[in-house]
Amino acid sequence: MNKYQRQTILPQVGINGQQKLAEARVLIVGAGGLGCALLPYLAAAGIGNLGIVDGDQVEESNLHRQILYTPKNIGEHKVEAAKTFLKAQQPELHCTAYTEYLSGENALDLFKEYDIIIDATDRIEVRYLINDAAVLTNKPVVYGSIHRFEGQVSVFNYENGPTYRCLFPKAVEVPSCEEAGVLGTSVGLIGMLQAAEVLKIILETGNVLSGELLIYNTLTATQDRFKFKKNENIQITQESFNAAHKNNYSPKVSFSIDLLVNGILVDVRTKEEQPRIANASVLEIPLQELNRKVQDFESSKDYYFFCQSGARALQAVRLLKEHKHINAKALTEGAAQLQKLITTASV
Known part of the structure; x- marks a missing residue:
């Protein structure tokens, strides 16, 4: 326990909290900028089981913000390179790399194996897939997104709280990082805020961002928080999930x-x-x-x-x-x- 001495002295953690971290199972959807920012801190905190799902390979244009990778990793699957980094950092970590994209075909089976889902993607359609699969499997989702210098963080479906669809009922296409541009520091900050929400959920401490959207602007160093309520009229069923995600599965x-x-x-x-x-x-x-x-x-x-x-x-x-x-x-x-x-x- 010497490794975790500095955090176990915190009354919100302690030995019992450290045991909770060791037993926790967290699935990260996306091994890009947000995933790279939060993964090493979750592993270093002592979370015992991490899953990473992403079908992408490392490209040179990733390196300015996806800090787990080096030029030697170009062409490798991101999840495999991330796993190698994390295992070197934390040898006792149980890490599973899924070299595939999340889809309507695999989401429910994957989510059932984990306690918390982290949305570290940059694709709108995948966010709705994550939301719907999390509702059906009763898993909380720690959400983060980036647009240029502005980032958003929230927690959905936490203890039957509001979901992504409650906040964003309809999909609105926004430019990706590739189209709009992004600084690595913006991605890093939002990823760290997501990691903090994950730890609070596992440790059952602090105020979880359920029903609240935190928006941080790195260019002006300002932040806002907006409250939103659960829409009880939104119902996710196996039938609606199949119609929205399985029948449209497009590898x-x-x-x-x-x-x-x-x-x-x-x-x-x-x-x-x-x-x-x-x-x-x-x-x-x-x-x-x-x-x-x-x-x-x-x-x-x-x-x-x-x-x-x-x-x-x-x-x-x-x-x-x-x-x-x-x-x-x-x-x-x-x-x-x-x-x-x-x-x-x-x-």
Whole structure:
């Protein structure tokens, strides 16, 4: 117990609290900036069981804010690189790396294995998936999000409290970090606030941010807190979960040169977004125009959608699936990475 002496002397922790931390099981959805910020502190605090789920691989553009990774990790699965870091820090930690994306197919089974879920993602559709799976499995969700210099933190579904859908009934698309930009310090701060909420929940101490949204602006060093109530009219059932998430399950695929030869890539960004990709196998159809052009897609062909971050690509895939077009997938890579890959393949 020498390792934890400085925290066990706190009356809110003590030996009993340290035992609670050792027995806790926490699942982190997303091993990007927020995940990298909170994971080492949860492990160092003595949480005994951590799960990390993310299908992404380390890219060079991640390194300025995803501090668990080094240039040597580029191309590796983020969750595997994160696990290696955490095990070196905390050898007794039981850490499970899931090299897959959270989906309607796996969310419920994964959530059942853990006590607390951490939303460390940057995709709107995944936030609703996390919320609905957490409600069905009765798990609290520690939420964090970043937009440029501003971050948000809250705790949903805590002791039957308000959920993400109570605060955000409808999805509103916002630019991702890739599109809007972000400083690593902003991500680090919000991730640390999420970690603090996790510890309070496990230790049953302090005021958990249930029914409250904390908004912190790192540029002005100001913060606000807003209260929100549970909407009793929102009901999540297995049927609604299946309709919203299982039937729309759209796994991503990675780019290969074969896709240019045998498939069609569809850019759903606006015409103003850069970089533009000039290739005969790339169609440009902004997402807002896709609905009226869906009849132009041929069922005999394979279509691969992309944007900047992947959020709009997944929306496009779901739209085509609603029209019974089964040969539609979203690409893992964003436009900037695709441009490099296509240029290299053409040389």
